[in-house]
Amino acid sequence: MTPHGPSPTRIASLGALAAALLLTACDARPAGEPVVRTELGEPVESVSSQSDQAALDEAAAAELALAQGNGPCQSVTFEGVPLTHCIADPEQHRIRASLAPSSGANFGTIEGWAAGRNESDIAFVMNGGMYDDNLKAMGYFVQDSDRLVELNRADGSGNFFLKPNGVFFGSNDRWRILDTETFLRTIGDRPQFGTQSGPMLVIGGDLHPDIQDNGPSKAIRNGVGIDASGKAHFVISDAPLSFGQLARFFRDELNATNALFLDGNISSLWNPATGRMDSRRVGPLLVVETK
Template sequence: MRTSAALAFLLALTLPGLAMAACRQTEHEERAYTVCSFDPAEAELRLFLRDQTGAIIGSFSRLETLLANQGKDLIFAMNAGMYHPDRSPVGLYLEDGQPQAPAVARAGPGNFGMLPNGILCLDDDRTAVIETRRYLNRQPGCRHATQSGPMLVIDGALHPRFLPDSTSRHVRNGVGVDQAGVVHFAISARPVTFHEFGRLFRDVLDTPQALYLDGKISRLFAPGMGRADGGLPMGPIVAVVQDAPR
């Protein structure tokens, strides 16, 4: 992890309410990003898609209400993978150990099909970003998992199809895990290219593996920063939750 990112995360660890302090603004190459970092051994990370009736949750506000009814606080949330018009996941989706959609390892149209793509794997005390075919070969134990694509960084290198001079720019969000096991979620403040976004994960957050989550519909819930992005209903959501104070 580069010095500035490391200092910001270490500062968060020393403050009350780790998860509330974990989001910060950062700049790289004169481009602004919000980065939220969590130690999976300390923060409860999980995925959400449907409520108890099977209806799509679809928004941060609805998820916050559902959790409040369970005595939980929503500390952080972000859209977590691509989905069909009915909000069902495009690729692998696993929630609380229950598979809801299979992995897609073949090439296809759009960003999701730009191989290699990958899978965000959440377990009780660890998080990993794994290239899809490696995931299928290894079958790692994940309590929650969501597939998206393309990979941003693979083994410390940018995705081979990213172009330094690309003109395709969108607000983008993604996730990477550094060598200490800390998971970093990032969202750009303004439209960026894949190459620019990948360089944030490779050069600043120092994540050997990083995964693109989406663009255009990228959203962040970070109440510690006064941020709760709205918009059309979304599919999978990754979140940090904790028990509400009594």
Template sequence: MRWLAALALLASPAAAEDHLEVVCDDVSHLGASYTLCEIPAGSDMQLFLRDDQGAVLGSFSAVEENESRPLLFAMNAGMYHADRAPVGHYVEDSIEEMRVITSDGPGNFGLLPNGVFCIGDGLHVFETNDYVTQTPTCEYATQSGPMLVIDGALHPRFIPNGTSKFIRNGVGTFEDGSLSVFAISNEPVNFHNFATLFRDVINADNALYFDGKVSRLYSPSNNRSDFGWQLGPIVGVLAPQ
């Protein structure tokens, strides 16, 4: 698999600097189509929520206008309230907007265990309690849920023939933190099949669900810019200065 080969290529920071291109490809898994995008740790990956005046950006085009640099890749990155404020933990430019939520609750976010995607010393998905225990330094962090893969195992609540199907997206990471793989389904799928994509095809050590139904991808190299709902947190890779 190319993303596994990329792990070897990105064994050092210098190697990461040489591989800044965002690669997105379609794959088939259990009869459904998915788009996978590889992002190495050397890329200028950030989370985006608000503009300089504090207003929620809400779209890929608004991020580009606010940053004055093209996006190489972007995707919605965590659940949000009606006002588009993040449901769970959110850190941007090392500033915490929302605390960590460790309790269970309604909806997918509260289907424990959930987790945190951290952009800091590498790229990592942490189960939430591990995140609290380890206190990693994250320049950017977004909490969502449920976890899809936890140390190589599927979330224990997923069932193979689940009937709840949506367009879904999420991110998987590897133990060494050198690479992240973002995935979005191109047709409605259930949680179990989406999670097995990360476990069996991507071979991610840990993977986190971002959302369903509102899931969107921006990939100019693939001539793709999904439209739809106004978004809350967005993860994106900016072109170099």
């Protein structure tokens, strides 16, 4: 059963809080154009966002979005590109890895995976890494503490092998992203979930050194980043964008200390709150469940 949202008075209070925060933000924006978040209620005059403001009003905006029935995902625009930004909060969510079905009706899709599942348990699902011809993960992959694929340290062509690549992993309420070599050196215990992909987009607050500011390759892309508070930010573009644009969004707008590219062209999202169900061919999945 869907819980009742906040009262109109609560929503109005949140709106007032967001307006107050807009007035108090004063620091200069880092590189990158302003984010313009989709208005969920009455249209308001567009105001340039700043990183300090984004950090302060994120919780209020997320709660307001939830009240309006959009779940943990919001529509945003960055450097002229529409994106969908979904937040997983360790206090409200748990994350696990899964695989799209390799046979049957709707095989290789989130829709095929979702068949027969309890929708009320799902916050959102996003594709979670690159796969081979059998829809199996190309790199390290852990599902329910069972390691299905070993860490891949090979060299090769393609995005996965643009070093440093990395691993998104976690257990219980702690989620992390590390480059592959650091993961190998420092992580001894097997996590409850893990997926390897590449390239890293943000490494210790810096952009991947080989990613151009705005290269010629543009595609539907998605990635995941972790901020200083431990929240996981999942981002999928709703129009083609460059690696540089996606990386800057994680660094400049979300203040992600580490971020990992997940895949391109096949990038897909299921958001039960809005009914969005992308139908592209996928393999590994990252499932965000409500507690």
